[in-house]
Amino acid sequence: MARQSGEVIVDLRNISLRFGGVKALTDISFDVREHEIRSIIGPNGAGKSSMLNVINGVYHPQEGQIHFRGQLRRRMEPHHAAEQGIARTFQNIALFKGMTVLDNIMTGRALKMRCNFLQHAFYWGAAQREEAAHRLKVEEIIEFLEIQSIRKTPVGRLPYGLQKRVELARALAAEPHILLLDEPMAGMNVEEKQDMCRFILDVNDHYGTTIVLIEHDMGVVMDISDRVVVLDYGRKIGDGLPDEVKGNPEVIAAYLGAAH
Numbered sequence: 001m002a003r004q005s006g007e008v009i010v011d012l013r014n015i016s017l018r019f020g021g022v023k024a025l026t027d028i029s030f031d032v033r034e035h036e037i038r039s040i041i042g043p044n045g046a047g048k049s050s051m052l053n054v055i056n057g058v059y060h061p062q063e064g065q066i067h068f069r070g071q072l073r074r075r076m077e078p079h080h081a082a083e084q085g086i087a088r089t090f091q092n093i094a095l096f097k098g099m100t101v102l103d104n105i106m107t108g109r110a111l112k113m114r115c116n117f118l119q120h121a122f123y124w125g126a127a128q129r130e131e132a133a134h135r136l137k138v139e140e141i142i143e144f145l146e147i148q149s150i151r152k153t154p155v156g157r158l159p160y161g162l163q164k165r166v167e168l169a170r171a172l173a174a175e176p177h178i179l180l181l182d183e184p185m186a187g188m189n190v191e192e193k194q195d196m197c198r199f200i201l202d203v204n205d206h207y208g209t210t211i212v213l214i215e216h217d218m219g220v221v222m223d224i225s226d227r228v229v230v231l232d233y234g235r236k237i238g239d240g241l242p243d244e245v246k247g248n249p250e251v252i253a254a255y256l257g258a259a260h
Contacts, residue, residue: 006034008070009178009210010055015064017050017234024050025061028236030229032178037204037211039221041245042231043254048214049091051231052180055212056081056088082111087176089167091183097156101147101166102138104155108173109134141169144206145199161192168199178210179203185217193217197224218255222246230254 010032017025025047032038040048053059054066057076066073068084087108095104142151145165150158155166164184171179184200185193197220203209215221221228221242228245230238232254238245245251 006036008032009034009068010212011067012051012054013065013067015051015054015061015066017047017054017059017061023234024059025054025231025234027064028231028234029064030236030239032210032212033226034210035204035208036226037200037213037224039213039215039225039228040231041215041218041221041228042237045233046231047234048231049182050234052088052182052212052214055178056086056180082174085175085177086180087171087174087178088180089164089171089182089184091186093160093163093167095155095163095167095170098154100152100154101158101169102135102142102151104166105138105141105169105173106134108170109138111174138169138173141172144202145169145172161188161195164188164192164196165199168196168203172203172207172209175207176209178212181211181213181215183214183216185215185220193220200224218246 008031012031013029015025015028016023028047028051040051042048050059054061057078057080060075066076096107142148145168147162147165147169150162155163158166168181168184181200185196188196200211200213201224204211213221213225225242227240228238228242229236230245230248230251232250237254238248238251240248
């Protein structure tokens with residue numbers, strides 16, 4: 001690929017995560033480099049979403065270390081991760097269905113707002129100017145993702161593929177350095193997947209956003225990823241360039257359902 005990856009931005013070392021007696025992740029290490037598209041793949045139940053939840057502070061591993069921009073990251077909550085530039089989309093769409101597309105995307109600007117609740121309640125002076133600036137940024141994202149025609153439509157009325165695009169827009173509104181995408185193409189038809197692939201590549205190229213992606217469509221993964229890490233039953237079984245991973249016998253066995 002033509003994309004140039006930079007320095008390591010997230011370094012996960014020997015991560016283990018348990019829920020009671022259930023091991024979700026066991027001794028997993030890999031890194032994410034600035035400006036790359038880093039995919040995490042594996043069969044259902046492999047621990048992929050758990051790993052994203054570790055990265056953005058939803059889960060706290062019992063063992064291992066997380067280094068963010070070269071610094072050891074102590075226990076971090078999701079709002080701290082957001083403040084440090086980590087945004088997230090989810091397997092199940094988490095939008096406000098009764099609100100318009102524009103208003104949903106505006107919620108992604110919450111961390112960027114400096115005026116207090118009282119100022120916004122009166123909607124005067126600094127609060128008015130601040131909202132105008134945030135709306136301008138949101139309109140740029142709406143144009144970038146080609147959803148101008150639905151900007152005033154309540155999200156609940158939209159087809160699934162467009163709702164996924166709105167969720168991507170809301171994440172981008174936070175201006176993240178790292179974007180975590182949990183199965184952004186799940187449930188989409190071929191045309192919708194092609195559109196989403198294009199937008200993910202455009203986000204990576206235009207904004208320089210580092211992307212960590214969970215996806216089951218192997219064709220998509222191999223086409224857009226710089227590097228791929230493979231999990232199976234909470235363990236890492238492969239890591240490398242797409243072609244290297246595709247030819248890994250252990251990865252092939254996991255996807256073909258070979259006995260463990």
